[in-house]
Amino acid sequence: MGDMALAWRQYRLERRMFWRNPTAAFFSFVLPLIFLVLFGALLSGDRENLEIIVPGIAGLSVMATTFNALASQMTFLRDQGVLKRMRGTPLPANAYLAGIIGNAATNAFVQIIIVVLAGRLAFDLGWPKDWLVLVVFTLLGVACFASIGVAFSHVIPNFEASAAYTNIVFLPLIFISGVFYDVNDVPAFLHDIANALPLVHVIDGLSAALVTGADFGDLASDLGALAVWTAAGIFFAVRGFSWSGSREE
């Protein structure tokens, strides 16, 4: 069987495993919904702020379903010895990773659809201004945060520590990246830090797609920043990939 077919097979298995644990699946979709409901209640009718919050939550969802989910899933599979078992089979590492990342990407797209529907139906923001920009930035966000998530899992010593490790990255990042307010309102030094990191650029693109209608020309620097982070993420994800738990070599 070709590598593509093997990756597809692995993807289908990952989807089945995801749904076979329904409570986990449920909660992974609940986080953005809770934020949407909370802010929808808080800001009902405050169009200006909703136009910031909704793309922000879309960006947060992309990160949570890829970076957070993969960092902890890879750590779990490694601790359990599943990665080691897979490594002993002819399945190539890239086909395996493609299946696992494809699963996370599917969740990211499902959440984007939820956010778009909520924006249209609950918050009266209308349909996205530019579907192509939406798809491109969701894809880039997925590629970027998925690869960084896999790379980050190499740093996490064990599964018990994975929630602490991911949150120490995730929580500060969503606060400085303008998920909940306009990035331009934060102090300059935080703004600079946020700009050096990827989440702001995903949110810029999603905001263009959902609210402002800015085109790819206006988003060139965001595309560039995400390309650089994705390349770095892939490099470290592949380089540090060890398959095994910390005790084995």
Next chain:
Amino acid sequence: MSDGAPAILVRDLRKSYDGHEAVRGLDFEVAHGEVFGLLGPNGAGKTTTVEILEGFRERTSGIVSVLGFDPGERPRELRERIGIVLQSCGIYRHIRVAEAVRHFAGLYPAPRDPDEVIAIVGLDAKRDALARTLSGGQLRRLDLALALVGDPELVFLDEPTTGFDPAARRSAWETIRRLQELGKTVLLTTHYLDEAQALCDRVAIVKDGRILAEGPPAELGSTAARYRVTWSDEHGEPQSREVDDPTALLHQLTSAALARGKPLSDLSVTRPTLEDVYLDLTAQAGDAAEQGENAAEQAEEVR
């Protein structure tokens, strides 16, 4: 097989973990179609050795060849031709038995029929059970099924029957014997002497990263090892002596008894069993270096 090269070749294999040398110069070969056992106490270096051959761990030095490949380079063709039961390793918690076996079958170029493999390991009744609901022994059988479903020509089994009930152990033995009948090569590790005796064409007894003795289990137990002669002396004290050839000693004892005009009581002449050899070689106290010397001598004797 065709070219006469062994299925597994190991020369002066060494492995250190931050300064601690777990494997200290192993040499052995496993022929095609042979069932070879590594026997030794906890921490002897069995898993380390097997996992180097499987491509999971890097060796510190030495030469290893598995089906003509260097496992350190992890060639895909090698992974297609071997099956692995690790000493401990996990599986997706929510996967069903039949689903797992089918999924793994799909990873190999010419797999066996998944249903047949499930039947062989005796998991028919559990084919729709989730992995997380299986008992320890049932999970171990699933490990065996996943190792066999690719129809490998060489199978690594690291303590394959640990946690099995006696009936399951017997049926696992049957499975391994059937592999041998099919001409497959098997490298297994075990703590069970009866298992080594029942399954292995040859065994190597390993301790502290060295081979203490090697050979067919029957020979290790009898012909290769010494005779133990025990008797009671004229004061009724039990005596025991180990000799390579008991003829002279027996002559001495019997003539002394005849001269005394008393019977020679409690006389026995035994050859050590595999278990005696194993316990003798592995349970010796004293420092490792000295044991290493003994080991070298003993190994010489065996050959």
